[in-house]
Amino acid sequence: MTTSQAAITLLGSNIGAQVSGVDLSRELSGAEKAFVHQALIDHHVLFFRDQSLEPVDIKRFAEGFGPLAPHPRGGPDYPEVMPFRSKQEPDFILGTEWHTDGSYSEHPPLGSMLYFREAPEAGAELAYANMHAAFEALSPQMTVYLKALTATHDVSRSRFGSDRQVKTSWSHPLISSHAVTGRPLLYFNSVYTARIDGVPTPESRAIIGFLREHVANPYFSVRIKVEPGSLVLWDNRCTQHLALWNFAPGSLAGLRTQIESVTP
Numbered sequence: 665m666t667t668s669q670a671a672i673t674l675l676g677s678n679i680g681a682q683v684s685g686v687d688l689s690r691e692l693s694g695a696e697k698a699f700v701h702q703a704l705i706d707h708h709v710l711f712f713r714d715q716s717l718e719p720v721d722i723k724r725f726a727e728g729f730g731p732l733a734p735h736p737r738g739g740p741d742y743p744e745v746m747p748f749r750s751k752q753e754p755d756f757i758l759g760t761e762w763h764t765d766g767s768y769s770e771h772p773p774l775g776s777m778l779y780f781r782e783a784p785e786a787g788a789e790l791a792y793a794n795m796h797a798a799f800e801a802l803s804p805q806m807t808v809y810l811k812a813l814t815a816t817h818d819v820s821r822s823r824f825g826s827d828r829q830v831k832t833s834w835s836h837p838l839i840s841s842h843a844v845t846g847r848p849l850l851y852f853n854s855v856y857t858a859r860i861d862g863v864p865t866p867e868s869r870a871i872i873g874f875l876r877e878h879v880a881n882p883y884f885s886v887r888i889k890v891e892p893g894s895l896v897l898w899d900n901r902c903t904q905h906l907a908l909w910n911f912a913p914g915s916l917a918g919l920r921t922q923i924e925s926v927t928p
């Protein structure tokens with residue numbers, strides 16, 4: 665077995681850790697895999713620096729967490745690994761509002777991974793928020809109220825949902841729990857949550873407004889500065905994220921991979 669030098673440095677008080685001593689361009693040892701998997705469960709977002717990766721490396725690392733989703737814009741050899749490039753305006757890869765990926769589907773992705781080949785000289789930042797912390801900051805009264813409710817998440821609300829052939833929406837409980845740890849979490853999406861089910865429209869609007877403000881509390885989040893060679897992996901089940909588009913002029917380019925849900 666390879667001797668592992670893997671180590672963790674916390675990036676925030678309740679979310680985010682940098683993993684050092686791991687070279688993702690080679691097959692990880694069993695101990696390294698276990699270390700990284702546990703780190704993802706513990707810290708929700710993992711940041712690796714100074715990696716030199718090809719699509720084959722990204723695919724090998726990502727598929728250790730679950731099945732990968734082929735993408736129409738993926739390369740011919742590795743359709744699960746999609747090149748992206750964002751310039752002055754963010755494209756659909758890099759949402760600039762708090763969101764979790766694919767909440768409009770019955771089984772939202774387990775996680776996503778971004779590898780950066782290019783980044784502006786001044787760097788670029790991504791922000792991640794811990795939805796366990798968002799749940800724990802609710803008042804007991806609000807927790808009781810939200811636990812009884814579901815919300816409809818609808819992709820057609822977003823600017824990139826309008827070109828979908830089929831309207832995609834799904835209803836999820838507002839208070840859920842993590843599939844691995846069972847820890848409770850707030851499941852709300854500022855982009856896709858269209859309405860709170862079963863309550864009058866003004867009440868739905870008011871609750872959505874409150875939750876939008878609540879999840880944006882900076883106490884729940886961490887900002888991560890990415891550079892060429894950075895890889896960010898996040899647990900999509902208990903986090904939200906956004907890109908801070910504050911670095912023009914410049915562009916971000918790299919490879920994106922999505923890890924599908926492993927629960928049927």
Ligand SMILES: [Fe+2]
Pocket residue numbers: 757758759763764765905
């Ligand atoms: Fe996203």
